[in-house]
Amino acid sequence: MISIVIPTFNEANNIQLLLQNLINLLKNFDYEIIVIDDDSPDGTSEIVNKYMKDYGTIKLITRVGRSGLASAIKEGLLFAQGKYSLVLDGDGQHDLSCILPIIKEIDKGKYDLLIASRFLTSSKLEGLSNKRSLGSKCANNLSRLSLSSNYSQITDFMSGCFCLKNNYKTKSLIKKIEINGFKFLYELLSISKGELVIKEVPLFFKERTSGNSKLDLANVWDFFISILHNFTFRIIPRRAISFGLVGFSGVFVQLFITSLLTKIFIFDFYRALPIAVISAATSNFLINNQITFRSNRLEKKALFIGLLKFLIVASLPIIANIGITTAFYQYISASTFIAQLAGIVIVYAWNYLASSSFVWNNS
Ligand code: GDD
Numbered sequence: 001m002i003s004i005v006i007p008t009f010n011e012a013n014n015i016q017l018l019l020q021n022l023i024n025l026l027k028n029f030d031y032e033i034i035v036i037d038d039d040s041p042d043g044t045s046e047i048v049n050k051y052m053k054d055y056g057t058i059k060l061i062t063r064v065g066r067s068g069l070a071s072a073i074k075e076g077l078l079f080a081q082g083k084y085s086l087v088l089d090g091d092g093q094h095d096l097s098c099i100l101p102i103i104k105e106i107d108k109g110k111y112d113l114l115i116a117s118r119f120l121t122s123s124k125l126e127g128l129s130n131k132r133s134l135g136s137k138c139a140n141n142l143s144r145l146s147l148s149s150n151y152s153q154i155t156d157f158m159s160g161c162f163c164l165k166n167n168y169k170t171k172s173l174i175k176k177i178e179i180n181g182f183k184f185l186y187e188l189l190s191i192s193k194g195e196l197v198i199k200e201v202p203l204f205f206k207e208r209t210s211g212n213s214k215l216d217l218a219n220v221w222d223f224f225i226s227i228l229h230n231f232t233f234r235i236i237p238r239r240a241i242s243f244g245l246v247g248f249s250g251v252f253v254q255l256f257i258t259s260l261l262t263k264i265f266i267f268d269f270y271r272a273l274p275i276a277v278i279s280a281a282t283s284n285f286l287i288n289n290q291i292t293f294r295s296n297r298l299e300k301k302a303l304f305i306g307l308l309k310f311l312i313v314a315s316l317p318i319i320a321n322i323g324i325t326t327a328f329y330q331y332i333s334a335s336t337f338i339a340q341l342a343g344i345v346i347v348y349a350w351n352y353l354a355s356s357s358f359v360w361n362n363s
């Protein structure tokens with residue numbers, strides 16, 4: 001049996017045609033279709049529900065209070081009963097012409113994973129804007145650099161269409177996959193460390209006929225963090241990496257505000273500095289709230305209280321920083337550079353750990 005796993009969010013206008021085409025295509029096969037819908041406000045679940053009543057082969061998981069493409073795929077794959085699972089977008093952008101060749105190929109038993117690639121010479125690509133194409137190219141290069149060299153022949157690390165053999169090995173890899181964002185396949189490749197035997201087949205990626213892509217800037221950021229996480233041998237937590245990069249952006253905010261206030265508004269430096277420091281901390285807080293801690297995002301009154309807490313958390317180490325740096329300089333290394341670096345590392349660790357639990361209540 002083959003399990004077709006379809007994540008959906010607001011695909012009411014697309015899902016019907018897709019299900020109909022799949023039912024026709026697979027009529028001579030033993031199959032199940034699993035749709036994982038995040039309680040879409042446009043009524044996608046209701047449409048699938050109707051099909052489920054008429055066809056025993058269609059199954060629907062409606063998730064309430066959980067969301068995200070990668071986590072939907074993960075749940076669908078863990079739910080699947082088939083010998084193979086094929087993941088497919090629910091918007092019809094993946095042309096179904098790749099399905100029978102994929103089934104034929106995976107059934108040979110040689111491969112753990114087949115990827116339907118948008119970038120083979122025989123692939124056809126219509127549904128990607130120039131910006132997205134360029135983004136995909138960069139993402140592919142970064143993926144190739146950061147993953148096992150066994151996977152260097154892959155042309156589409158971001159594909160949303162792939163087929164897995166279901167066995168103990170693949171299921172236990174799937175269980176380990178981190179669920180944020182869009183990058184399910186990248187994560188699978190990363191966790192498997194070159195162990196999977198893979199082949200690519202061409203995909204025809206079509207234009208979206210209705211609705212919009214759900215890929216947003218936070219997903220792109222998330223992918224970038226995953227790459228860095230991989231470079232640290234998956235040791236430094238993703239949130240800590242994101243927090244560090246956001247903190248780094250605060251340095252520029254601070255420098256910018258001080259020079260703005262001193263040069264244009266002719267503040268003296270000592271009056272400008274506290275304003276710049278608080279602005280930088282506030283900007284760090286807001287960006288972290290938007291991306292690093294978006295799953296615990298604070299809003300309205302909680303946002304304001306969170307900011308106050310963040311400023312308290314961040315102000316303690318300013319004093320500690322001076323103490324630590326001086327002590328380090330006096331007792332451990334008489335290098336001002338290393339002493340300052342030690343101060344920064346300790347302050348960063350404090351800020352990350354304290355604000356994770358105290359500001360965003362994340363254990
Ligand atoms: N359950 C669920 N939850 N499904 C989701 C979510 C979510 O939060 N976000 C997106 N989906 C579903 C969409 O409804 C669609 O069926 C499928 O996942 C792909 O989402 P799109 O928003 O259409 O993605 P895309 O077309 O921009 O991106 C395609 O290319 C990417 C690489 O460039 C997809 O194939 C991605 O999987 C792929 O990574």
Ligand code: MN
Pocket residue numbers: 089091093208213
């Ligand atoms: Mn799409």
